[in-house]
Amino acid sequence: MDQNALKALVGQEAVKYVEDGMILGIGTGSTVRYMIDALGERVAKEGLHIVGVATSDRSAKQAESLGITIKQLDQVDHIDLTIDGADEIDDNFQGIKGGGAAHLWEKIVAINSTKNMWIVDESKLVHHLGKFPLPLEVIPFGSTHVLEKLDGMGLHPEFRMTEDGHHVLTDSKNYIIDLHLGRIDHPHELANTLNGIVGVVEHGLFLDLVNTVIVGRQDGPEVLNARD
Numbered sequence: 082m083d084q085n086a087l088k089a090l091v092g093q094e095a096v097k098y099v100e101d102g103m104i105l106g107i108g109t110g111s112t113v114r115y116m117i118d119a120l121g122e123r124v125a126k127e128g129l130h131i132v133g134v135a136t137s138d139r140s141a142k143q144a145e146s147l148g149i150t151i152k153q154l155d156q157v158d159h160i161d162l163t164i165d166g167a168d169e170i171d172d173n174f175q176g177i178k179g180g181g182a183a184h185l186w187e188k189i190v191a192i193n194s195t196k197n198m199w200i201v202d203e204s205k206l207v208h209h210l211g212k213f214p215l216p217l218e219v220i221p222f223g224s225t226h227v228l229e230k231l232d233g234m235g236l237h238p239e240f241r242m243t244e245d246g247h248h249v250l251t252d253s254k255n256y257i258i259d260l261h262l263g264r265i266d267h268p269h270e271l272a273n274t275l276n277g278i279v280g281v282v283e284h285g286l287f288l289d290l291v292n293t294v295i296v297g298r299q300d301g302p303e304v305l306n307a308r309d
């Protein structure tokens with residue numbers, strides 16, 4: 082199976098956990114795309130009644146096109162389960178997200194969810210976080226100074242740009258700075274440091290958040306339980 086087949090596999094596996102009547106957090110990314118397709122199929126075939134809260138405009142659009150009801154986070158009083166992708170997951174179930182510039186909304190949805198499930202192909206499992214550049218969502222105003230500050234701290238920052246040379250914009254119209262760290266030995270310390278930088282709205286370290294990970298392996302999906 083190639084990587085896309087593994088992504089499709091975990092997407093299809095994840096929707097088995099969706100129950101009638103649930104309020105479901107819907108993540109973002111190429112793996113979640115498959116999950117939304119599979120969810121749309123269940124809604125169409127089984128008449129499954131769910132309400133989705135999307136973590137990006139693109140996920141909302143795809144879900145709605147498949148007949149899935151989407152509400153804004155502030156229109157619901159809780160989320161039962163959120164299914165999302167991840168860029169890296171380490172041995173302690175800590176993660177990096179934001180490769181698709183959606184980590185701010187994803188984190189807000191995640192912390193308001195009773196349970197969080199991540200779906201990944203096996204290439205996303207690592208022993209240490211940091212090979213994948215750590216995304217920061219930053220306010221455009223003064224962002225060059227934020228970049229310089231991060232550079233001075235030795236965090237190897239780089240603005241994320243489009244192919245035609247513009248800043249990548251998040252759904253909240255902010256910029257992304259990626260930190261090329263190579264290896265993150267102390268994710269909680271780094272998260273605290275980044276939380277203290279004015280102008281950084283949110284970083285892509287998702288710590289102590291996930292309950293269940295479904296990993297797409299060549300011999301089938303593997304379910305890993307991180308915490309209850």
Ligand SMILES: O=C[C@H](O)[C@H](O)[C@H](O)COP(=O)(O)O
Nearest residue numbers: 110111112166179180181183
């Ligand atoms: O901003 C994007 C999200 O955090 C994604 O969930 C993450 O980047 C994984 O995406 P993909 O499934 O495309 O690798």
